[in-house]
Amino acid sequence: xxxxxxxxxxxxxxxxxxxxxxxxxxxxxxxxxxxxxxxxxxxxxxxxxxxxxxxxxxxxxxxxxxxxxxxxxxxxxxxxxxxxxxxxxxxxxxxxxxxxxxxxxxxxxxxxxxxxxxxxxxxxxxxxxxxxxxxxxxxxxxxxxxxxxxxxxxxxxxxxxxxxxxxxxxxxxxxxxxxxxxxxxxxxxxxxxxxxxxxxxxxxxxxxxxxxxxxxxxxxxxxxxxxxxxxxxxxxxxxxxxxxxxxxxxxxxxxxxxxxxxxxxxxxxxxxxxxxxxxxxxxxxxxxxxxxxxxxxxxxxxxxxxxxxxxxxxxxxxxxxxxxxxxx
Amino acid sequence: xxxxxxxxxxxxxxxxxxxxxxxxxxxxxxxxxxxxxxxxxxxxxxxxxxxxxxxxxxxxxxxxxxxxxxxxxxxxxxxxxxxxxxxxxxxxxxxxxxxxxxxxxxxxxxxxxxxxxxxxxxxxxxxxxxxxxxxxxxxxxxxxxxxxxxxxxxxxxxxxxxxxxxxxxxxxxxxxxxxxxxxxxxxxxxxxxxxxxxxxxxxxxxxxxxxxxxxxxxxxxxxxxxxxxxxxxxxxxxxxxxxxxxxxxxxxxxxxxxxxxxxxxxxxxxxxxxxxxxxxxxxxxxxxxxxxxxxxxxxxxxxxxxxxxxxxxxxxxxxxxxxxxxxxxxxxxxxxxxxxxxx
Numbered sequence: 001x002x003x004x005x006x007x008x009x010x011x012x013x014x015x016x017x018x019x020x021x022x023x024x025x026x027x028x029x030x031x032x033x034x035x036x037x038x039x040x041x042x043x044x045x046x047x048x049x050x051x052x053x054x055x056x057x058x059x060x061x062x063x064x065x066x067x068x069x070x071x072x073x074x075x076x077x078x079x080x081x082x083x084x085x086x087x088x089x090x091x092x093x094x095x096x097x098x099x100x101x102x103x104x105x106x107x108x109x110x111x112x113x114x115x116x117x118x119x120x121x122x123x124x125x126x127x128x129x130x131x132x133x134x135x136x137x138x139x140x141x142x143x144x145x146x147x148x149x150x151x152x153x154x155x156x157x158x159x160x161x162x163x164x165x166x167x168x169x170x171x172x173x174x175x176x177x178x179x180x181x182x183x184x185x186x187x188x189x190x191x192x193x194x195x196x197x198x199x200x201x202x203x204x205x206x207x208x209x210x211x212x213x214x215x216x217x218x219x220x221x222x223x224x225x226x227x228x229x230x231x232x233x234x235x236x237x238x239x240x241x242x243x244x245x246x247x248x249x250x251x252x253x254x255x256x257x258x259x260x261x262x263x264x265x266x267x268x269x270x271x272x273x274x275x276x277x278x279x280x281x282x283x284x285x286x287x288x289x290x291x292x293x294x295x296x297x298x299x300x301x302x303x304x305x306x307x308x309x310x311x312x313x314x315x316x317x318x319x320x321x322x323x324x325x326x327x328x
Numbered sequence: 329x330x331x332x333x334x335x336x337x338x339x340x341x342x343x344x345x346x347x348x349x350x351x352x353x354x355x356x357x358x359x360x361x362x363x364x365x366x367x368x369x370x371x372x373x374x375x376x377x378x379x380x381x382x383x384x385x386x387x388x389x390x391x392x393x394x395x396x397x398x399x400x401x402x403x404x405x406x407x408x409x410x411x412x413x414x415x416x417x418x419x420x421x422x423x424x425x426x427x428x429x430x431x432x433x434x435x436x437x438x439x440x441x442x443x444x445x446x447x448x449x450x451x452x453x454x455x456x457x458x459x460x461x462x463x464x465x466x467x468x469x470x471x472x473x474x475x476x477x478x479x480x481x482x483x484x485x486x487x488x489x490x491x492x493x494x495x496x497x498x499x500x501x502x503x504x505x506x507x508x509x510x511x512x513x514x515x516x517x518x519x520x521x522x523x524x525x526x527x528x529x530x531x532x533x534x535x536x537x538x539x540x541x542x543x544x545x546x547x548x549x550x551x552x553x554x555x556x557x558x559x560x561x562x563x564x565x566x567x568x569x570x571x572x573x574x575x576x577x578x579x580x581x582x583x584x585x586x587x588x589x590x591x592x593x594x595x596x597x598x599x600x601x602x603x604x605x606x607x608x609x610x611x612x613x614x615x616x617x618x619x620x621x622x623x624x625x626x627x628x629x630x631x632x633x634x635x636x637x638x639x640x641x642x643x644x645x646x647x648x649x650x651x652x653x654x655x656x657x658x659x660x661x662x663x664x665x666x667x668x669x670x671x
Contacts, residue, residue, distance in 0.1 A: 026482070052482070058512065063471060063505035070475015073460075076482060093502060097465045098472055105463065107444040108666040109455035142667050166669035 002184035007177050010152040010185045011041050011117070014159040015079060017189065019049055022077060025163060026053040029064055029081030029117075038083055039119060039178055061087055065094035065116065069102065069168075072114045077163055085120035085172065086132040086300075099168040100143030114168040115159070120148075121174035121213055121263060122295075123312050127303035133212075133264040133295075135172045139241040139273070145194055146240040148172040150215035152183040154238055157192030165194060174213040181216070197244035199251065203233035206257035206325055209248055209274055211237040214261045214313060221318035230326045240270055248274060249282050256287040257328065259321050263313055266294040288328030293321040349404055355628055361403055361560050362623055363637055365616050368395045368419040370641050371428065374649065375418065375435055375449075379595045383653070384436045387594045389415040389450045393558075394522050396615030397585035399423055400563025401520040402490055404571060410458040410480075410489040412473025414466065416522070416589070417492040418450045426454045428648035438655035445658040446666070467493065467500035470519070474506040477517035481577075488516040488574040490567075496527030498544060499535055507582070511548035514579030518570045519545075521584045522557060528593040529601045545582035557585025558615040561622070587615075 005013070019025045026049075027042055033056040036043035046054040057064050061082055068078035082088050088095075095116070102110050122131035138144050145167055149155040155173070162169035200215060201222050210218045215236045222232040233251050237244065252258045258278055260271035271292035278290055293313055295301075301311045347360025372392050379388045391398060394416070402411060402423040413420045421431055426442075433441040435449040442454045443461055453461030460476070462469045473491040480487045497503055498521060510517055523541050525532050538544065545552025551570075555562050563585055570581035588610035592599035599607075623629035 058505070058508055060505040060508070062502055063474075063509050066468070066471035066502070066506065067475035067478045067509060070472045070477070071479030071482060073472070073476055074479035074483060076479050090501070093465055093468050094471065097463045097468050101463065102461070102472075103669060104666050105443060105447045105451070106453055106455065106461040106666075107442070107446050108669070109442060109453065110461060111669050113669070 002186050004182060005152055005185050006179050007152045007155045007181040008039060008041055008179060010156040011159055012043060014156040016045060018160055018163050019053060024077040027079045028055040028057050028068060030057060030059055030083050032056060032081050039175060061091040062094050065091040068114050069094060069098050069112050072112050073110055077113055079115045079117060079163060082116060082118045084130050085118045085134045086129045088118060088134060096141055100141045104143060111166055112168045113166045115162045116170045118170060118172050119175050120172045121176055122301040123176050128300040131301035135240055136264055136269050138170050145169040147194055147238060148212040148240060150212055150236050152181050152185050154192050156185050157190050161191040161194050176213050195239050195242050195244055197238055197247040198236045199233060200236045201234040203231040205231045205255055206259060207251040207255045208232055208234045208259045208261060210261040214263055217315050218261050218318055220315045221322060224319050225322050230322060232322060245277055252278050252282045253285045256285055257325050259291045259293060259325055261293045261313060261318055263295050265297055266292060267297050269294055288325055291321050291325050293318050358623060358628055361399060362619055364399045364403060364423055365395045365560060365619060366637055367641050368399060368422060369616055370645060371422060372419055374645050376595060378435060384449055386449045387596060389594050390591045391416045391419055393590035394524060394587045396560035397522045397557040397563055397587050400560045401567040403564060404568050405490060408487050410476050412460045412469050412489060412491040413462050414469055414493045415450050415464060418452050420492055421452050421454055421459050424457045424459050426457055428644055429651040432648040432652035433655050436652045438652055439658040440655040444662060467497040467502040470497060471502045471506040474510050474515060474517055477515040478513060481515055486575045488571055490518050490520055492520050495523040495532060495535060495541060498541055507548040510580045511550050516574035517580045518567060518574060519580060519582045523584050523586050524589045540584060542582055542584040550580045552582040554584040557587030558613050558618060560615060560619050
C-alpha cells in the first residue's frame with residue numbers, strides 16, 4: 001500500500017526494512033545512533049536494532065568508510081553515513097583508492113558491497129561547509145556508482161537497490177528535499193534500477209537533463225515556458241554513474257536541443273560530460289548549442305542570503321536558459 | 329647429533345608436518361621458523377635479481393633484513409586469519425602459504441598471478457589465504473585491515489588480522505583513525521610496525537619525537553610493545569600472545585619490531601642518504617645469522633641440513649621463476665574486467 005510520505009521517511013523506511021530482511025546490513029556514522037542523525041534519517045533504528053547494527057562512530061570520515069569497506073570484504077553489507085558531503089574529503093583515500101579499486105586491483109578476488117549515504121546540497125543557509133554537493137568528484141571514479149534521488153519513491157527504491165548492489169554505491173541525498181519531496185511510497189519492497197534515468201515530463205521542443213533537487217525546479221520552469229509555446233522534456237538522471245546515455249541521446253535526437261541543469265559547480269561537472277556525450281554521439285541531431293545552467297565556479301556557497309541566492313540555480317535562471325535555447 | 333637434526337628436517341617433509349606452526353614441539357617450530365626465514369630471504373633476493381636483470385618492470389620493495397619481524401609475526405596465523413600487507417610485505421604471502429609460482433607470477437605481472445597482472449609486482453594479495461591485495465597509499469591498507477577486523481568481530485568469529493606497515497605509516501592521519509577505532513571496539517587485530525628507521529629517505533628523528541613507536545598505542549588504550557625485530561623468537565613469542573589476546577576478544581596489540589632494511593626503499597633507490605656504518609652495523613645483526621646461531625647451539629642445525637634447506641628452496645624458487653616466465657601476460661581484452669561485480 002502506498003502512503004504519502006517525505007523523502008527522509010522513505011530513506012529511514014528503506015534502511016529499517018532492509019535491516020529487518022537481511023541481518024548482514026548495518027548502519028554506521030556520526031550521530032546516527034543515540035541522536036538518530038542530524039536530519040533524523042536514522043530515527044528509531046537504534047531503538048529497534050541496537051548498537052550492534054546502528055553504530056555511532058568516532059568523528060573520522062576516512063575510517064568510517066575504511067571500516068565499512070573491510071566489513072564488506074568479509075560479507076557484511078554496511079550503510080555508512082557521511083553527515084555532510086562537505087566532510088567527505090577525509091574519506092577520499094578510502095573511497096577513491098580503496099572502495100573503487102579493491103575489486104579491480106584484485107581481479108575480482110575481493111569485492112566491496114558498500115552503501116554510503118551522503119547528505120548534500122545548498123539553498124538552506126548552510127554556508128560554505130554545509131551546502132556542497134561534490135557528487136561529480138566520484139563520477140570520475142570508475143568502480144563507484146553514484147545516485148541521487150529526486151522523489152520520495154525513488155529515494156526508497158534506489159536505496160534498497162544500493163544496499164543490495166555488490167558494488168560500492170554513493171547515495172547522495174539533497175537536504176532540501178528531505179521534507180519537501182513528498183509522494184506516494186509503497187510500504188512494501190521494491191527497487192529502482194541503478195543506471196536508469198526517468199523522463200519526468202514528455203516534450204517535443206527541447207531536452208532538459210538534470211537530477212536531484214534541480215529536477216523539481218526544471219519541471220516548474222518547463223511549465224512556465226509553455227506560455228512561450230515551448231514544450232520541454234525533463235530527464236531526471238537519478239544515477240550519475242554509470243550514466244544512462246541511451247535515455248539522454250534518444251531524447252535529444254527527438255528534440256534536437258539540450259539544456260543541462262545542475263546545482264554543483266560548472267567546470268568539469270556532469271553538464272560538461274553530458275554535453276560531450278551529446279556532441280560526440282548526436283551532433284548531427286542538434287539544432288542549437290548545448291547550454292549549461294549550473295552553479296558557478298566559485299569555491300562554495302556563501303552564507304549571507306543574497307550571496308547564497310545568487311549562487312544557487314533557480315527557476316528564473318533555468319527559464320532564461322530555455323528561452324535562449326528556444327531561439328535557435 | 330648432526331644426523332638427528334638432519335632426520336628431523338626430513339621427517340617434517342615426509343609427514344607433511346605444519347612445521348610447528350600451531351606452537352607444538354619447540355624443535356619443529358624453530359626449524360620451521362628457520363626454513364621460512366630462509367625461504368623469504370632467498371625469494372626476496374631472487375626478486376631483486378630478477379628486477380635488475382630486467383625480467384620485470386615496475387619496481388620491487390625488498391624486505392631483506394626484516395624477515396624476522398615478518399616471519400615471527402605471521403608464522404602462527406591460522407588459515408582463516410587475515411593479513412593486511414604493505415608494499416614491503418610481498419613475502420607475507422609466502423609465510424601465509426601462497427604457492428611460490430603465484431608469487432613470482434605476481435612480480436612478472438602475468439595472467440597466472442592472483443590479480444591477473446593488475447597490481448604492481450610487490451603489491452600482492454591472495455584471496456584464498458586472506459592476504460589483502462595492497463594499495464600503494466601508505467596506511468590505507470592498515471585502515472581497511474582494521475575494517476576487516478571490525479567485520480570479523482561483528483560476525484562473531486575468532487579470526488584475527490595482522491596488519492604490516494613501516495614506521496612511515498605511523499605519521500598518517502589514517503593510522504590514528506584506524507588504531508583509535510580498533511581500541512574503541514577491541515578489534516581482533518595485531519599491528520606489526522616494522523620500524524626500519526627510515527621512511528624512504530626520511531630518518532625517524534624527522535618523523536616523530538618519540539623514541540619508541542610502541543608508545544603510540546597508549547593513546548589508543550591497548551598494549552604497545554617495542555621489541556628486537558631481528559630476533560625471530562622474540563617476535564614470534566610476542567605475536568602469539570597478541571594473537572591469543574585478539575582471539576579472546578581482548579583487543580589489539582601494537583608490536584614495534586625494531587629492524588632495518590638492508591637495501592634502498594625500492595630497487596631504484598641506492599639509499600645514499602644512510603651512513604655506511606649504520607648499514608654495516610645492522611647487517612652484523614642479520615636475523616638469519618642470529619637465529620642460525622641459536623639453532624646450532626641447540627644442535628638443531630648442521631651444515632648438512634642448512635645446505636639441504638637452501639638447495640630445496642633454490643629448486644622451488646627456480647621452478648617458480650620458470651613458471652612465471654613461461655606464463656602468458658594477460659590479454660589486452662582483460663583491461664576492463666573486474667571493475668564491477670555482477671549482481
